[in-house]
Amino acid sequence: MKKQLLTILTLLVIVACKENSKSISEAKQDTEKTITYPSDVIPFMDEWKILLGDGTFSDSLVNFSKEDFFYVETKNETDWVVYKTPNSGITSRTSSNTRTELGQKKHWTPEIGGKLTGTLKVQHVSTSGDARVAASYSVVIGQIHSDEGHENEPLKIFYKKFPGHTQGSVFWNYEINTDGEDNSGRWDFSTAVWGYDMSVVGETPDTYPEEPKDGIALGEEFSYEINVYKGIMYLTFTSKGHETVKFTKNLLKSDFATRENIPDQIWSLYAAIGRDGIERNNAYAGELNYFKQGAYNQSNGKSPEDNIVWYTGSDTYNGDIAKQYANGSYAEVWFKETTVGEGTRPTE
Numbered sequence: 001m002k003k004q005l006l007t008i009l010t011l012l013v014i015v016a017c018k019e020n021s022k023s024i025s026e027a028k029q030d031t032e033k034t035i036t037y038p039s040d041v042i043p044f045m046d047e048w049k050i051l052l053g054d055g056t057f058s059d060s061l062v063n064f065s066k067e068d069f070f071y072v073e074t075k076n077e078t079d080w081v082v083y084k085t086p087n088s089g090i091t092s093r094t095s096s097n098t099r100t101e102l103g104q105k106k107h108w109t110p111e112i113g114g115k116l117t118g119t120l121k122v123q124h125v126s127t128s129g130d131a132r133v134a135a136s137y138s139v140v141i142g143q144i145h146s147d148e149g150h151e152n153e154p155l156k157i158f159y160k161k162f163p164g165h166t167q168g169s170v171f172w173n174y175e176i177n178t179d180g181e182d183n184s185g186r187w188d189f190s191t192a193v194w195g196y197d198m199s200v201v202g203e204t205p206d207t208y209p210e211e212p213k214d215g216i217a218l219g220e221e222f223s224y225e226i227n228v229y230k231g232i233m234y235l236t237f238t239s240k241g242h243e244t245v246k247f248t249k250n251l252l253k254s255d256f257a258t259r260e261n262i263p264d265q266i267w268s269l270y271a272a273i274g275r276d277g278i279e280r281n282n283a284y285a286g287e288l289n290y291f292k293q294g295a296y297n298q299s300n301g302k303s304p305e306d307n308i309v310w311y312t313g314s315d316t317y318n319g320d321i322a323k324q325y326a327n328g329s330y331a332e333v334w335f336k337e338t339t340v341g342e343g344t345r346p347t348e
Contacts, residue, residue, distance in 0.1 A: 036072045037063045038081040042338050048102040053297070054321060055090025059105070068325070069100045073334065080121075080334040083295035086324040087126050088316035091300075101140075101294035104340065107147055110154075110251040110284050113228040113343025116291040118142055120335045121221045122159040122168070126299035127328035130313035131202025134190075134269060137162055137312075138198075139331035140296035142224060144233075148287045150183040152176070154251055155233065157224055158198065158298070159216070159333075162208040167215030169195025170222065172235060174249060176256050176279035177287070185277020187270040189256070189263055193237045193245050194222075199265045205313065214242070229343040231285065254279040291340060297331040 039045035039062045049059035052069040065071045073080050089098040108114045120141060129136030138160035145153050153175045161168030173188035190198035195212035202208045216222055222239035231252035237245045255261060256279040270276060299314035317323035324330055 035065075036074070036079060037065050038070060038072055039063060041072055041079045041081050042335070044340060047105055047340060049105060050100070050102050050294070051092055052100045053085030053089040053098040061102075068321075078336055080336045082332065082334050084325075084330060084332045085295050085297045086316075086319075086321045087128075087297060087299045087314045087329040088319045088324065089321060096300045097297055098300070099294065099296040101143075101292050101296050103145075103292050104290040107288040107290045108228075109286055109288060110228055110231045110233075111286070113230060114289075114291065115228070115339070115341050115343050116142065116226045116293065117223065117337070117339045118293055118335055119221065119223040119337040120333055121219050122161075122216075122331075122333050123219060124328070124330060124332040125159065125161055125168070125218075126297070126312075126314045126331065127163050128313075128315040129299050130205045131162065131208050132205060133312045134198045134201055135298040135312050136160075136201075136314065138298040139333060140298060141293070141333055142226065143292035143296065144226065144228070144289050145292055146177070146284060146287045146289050150178055150186070152178070152183070152186060154249075154284050154289065155226065155235075156188070156296075157226075160196075160198070161215075161218060162202070162211075164208065165211040165215075166217055167195060167212050168218065169193075169197075169200075169212055169215050170237065171195070171197045172247070173198060176254070176277065177284050178277045179257070179280040182277075185275055187266050187275045187277065189265065191247065194239070194242055197265070199269050216242070223337075226291070227343055227346060228289075229345060234346045251283050252285040254281055254283045257281050293335070293338060295331045295333040299329070299331070 045061035048061055051057050058064055069084055071082050073082050083100040085098045085100040091098055125137050125139050138158050140156045140158055142157040144155040156173045158171050170193040171190050173190045175188045178186045195215035200209050225236040227234040233249045233251050235247040299312045315329045
């Protein structure tokens, strides 16, 4: 009898253990199902790689995220992919600025073309910097980058907001593809979309221009479309309550191939530091390019006395990322929709 009772008890223990193990497994599966990855929001993540502001790199973004840098936030039942990066961190080979930014795996020439769209809102830009420096308080939210020659950038789309202002500016920059082997004379020509272009700066490190009247606030949603078709770049910017703005730029033929063609903006912003080069006649023709999208923070903590226009004197707390996040020394951008694909014939 005792033997039978022992056998029954043993069987009950085994069954209970199995049921408990099954419950734990099911709970784990339920927890895993509740995680929403950026690839669940933006379904073409397999076409991208990413570099995060702490130096993390990944070229496999399906079911990939990283806390405090690249993850999903849900607000009012809408999922947003968050790109967050400090003023100071581990940067790429060609830049002094940190980024949590996608890089397109596929490359294309302007003649072949490509299209990138994004619907986003900028949640934060660095609250420290030197107001005299054009890149202070700004983040790049979309790019075309060359992967040949000087590896310059035919397009960077910026958002910038001065401290104390409610309205910020959206503008786009075209970087010349410098003629010859020396790229030290390169510069960006900046064009305003809403608010100011990049050349509007403060007179002292902590004085700011008048707040733009037609700008975009932090947290305000807007969209851009970059469409390169047969060598021409077509840009469209839209936002509720703002005028839709469109631009075109030829990527096969330079507008800046002689010193006489250098715009006045460049003489005031770049020439004093020796960046007054000219562009090769055929601009970016024949060069491999690719799209980038996310948060490319332009506030890297260095000083204008370094004699480089991009260095912004922002606070970096000796590179301590947690302290930077706690004290406003970071950029944060949320995207809810994006597409990438082939360039298309523009519509009227």
